Amino acid sequence: MNSISTFGSHTVAYSGQRNLAVNSQTEKQNVASNNGALTRETIGRQVVEISPEALAKFQAYAAKQKLDDTTSEQLRTTEGARVSQPGPLSEEEQAWRVEAMASGSAKIYAAYLKKIDDAWGNLSPLTKQMDQTYASFLDQLAEDHPDLKDAFFGFSVNKDGTLFVTQAEGLDSEQIDRLEKALNGSDELVALANDLADAQIEVFNAHDGFNTQKTLSRDNYGETIDMGVDILTRHLARSAPRDGTAAAIHQRNWDSNWYNQI
Template identity: 40%
Template sequence: MSELPTFTFSATANSPTTSLWRVTPGHAANVSAENDPTAGSDMLAERTKVQISQEALDTFQAYTEAAKTGSTASSSLSLSEGVKLHAPDALSEQDQQALIASLHRDPVAVAKEALETQGQAMKAANLQLSAISTTIEQTYTRLLETIASAHPDLKGAAFGFSVDAAGALVLTNASSLSADQRDRLLRTLNASDDLVKQANDLADAQIALFEVERFSLGRDFNRANYPQTIDIGAELLARVAARNAPRDGPAAGLHPLNLANNWRQQLWAKGEHKPMSERV
């Protein structure tokens, strides 16, 4: 005599996923092949039948219908004997598809695509910077002519300017000027709406290119430290002076000066260093 195993349904009310089936000893009729030699294959088929009570089947069907409509009541999976498994929030369908797609992609292709994306971003950032650099150069040189005409004592004065985090223009390298000269000069610069806007655009464009290039050289470059790092006036005037200067003779020195005042060189020479813990 033997007991046939039967599948019984064990479900918890708060399970959000497919309920668990477990094999438990069930009660079956006493069967003995030795006492019933006519049983044969019929007996074997009977022994392998899975028995599910109607109540268990009804419960399971009701639960699966509830799961389809999202009406199950809990986010944890419960096992028999009170053991629970935590089920984290599921990814959205879009995120799941993106994850699956990334897992099947060739790593070399992924790296190549990343480089291409970065290259396109660098090209766009360079074009933006080039355009604003040309515009502000024209604006600044015209304004210097106006300043020299309205303030003869400032003609040929040595100074530079930058832009602070609040968007206002500030003087740089103007220690040779008197307080009155600095005050008049600063008011004149900030009175030019075009120059103020273009200086802010230039700072943003330089920082944007710096970030997309991902080549910081241990420097931290942002609007907070920009006025201590970049002298916009020095870069503009050095570039204008070197543009048509000969490569030899007395004016040849303008080319190294132009290079030294390029915003990248200024960033390298005067830029704020990142803390060692933040360097990549």
């Protein structure tokens, strides 16, 4: 036992080819038959006469089609160049883009900071209220259970909202059972502990981008955070001297801070 301090009237000692079958023989036979037929038959030729008017119309039509095809290809080429080879931006356009990007980033960052500030703003008064409520609880505990007056212990919050004892140094099972009944017998303490746990989770998750390797939720809060030890060591550090003689107490307060426990 390195130091003794009083919390209310509670004295605390910390310790991852298809092959296409072509019938080439059949094809050869067909070709041979066709060639034979051509050599045996006289192919008559017909001469088709076209009037000058019809010829002129056909030539005009062909010229128009050629012109249309050329124009269409030029248009496609031009449009393609516009897409794949954009011209340089003017200074005004460049400045506008830079300003728009900066403005967007600033808004995102401002929203991020506001989220963090709001979360801490919700946590701070709850922490202060818990310190006061827990001190009153310990006063009543010492009065109702004198043998627990000097005990050092912590507590946390189950997923179902109930409280359970942690780090019960030197306490037997019967004392731990009485302690848990006392903790859960205080409706105010239980409600406040659940609100505080939710607020701490909100703060932790507000710092997204920094806590990429860890998570904190009601599913794992009870096995991650010792709320009681956080409160007790904070109280011990407040009342301990700061001349170097109580370095162990201040270090334990730092280590027991809920955020540092994660």
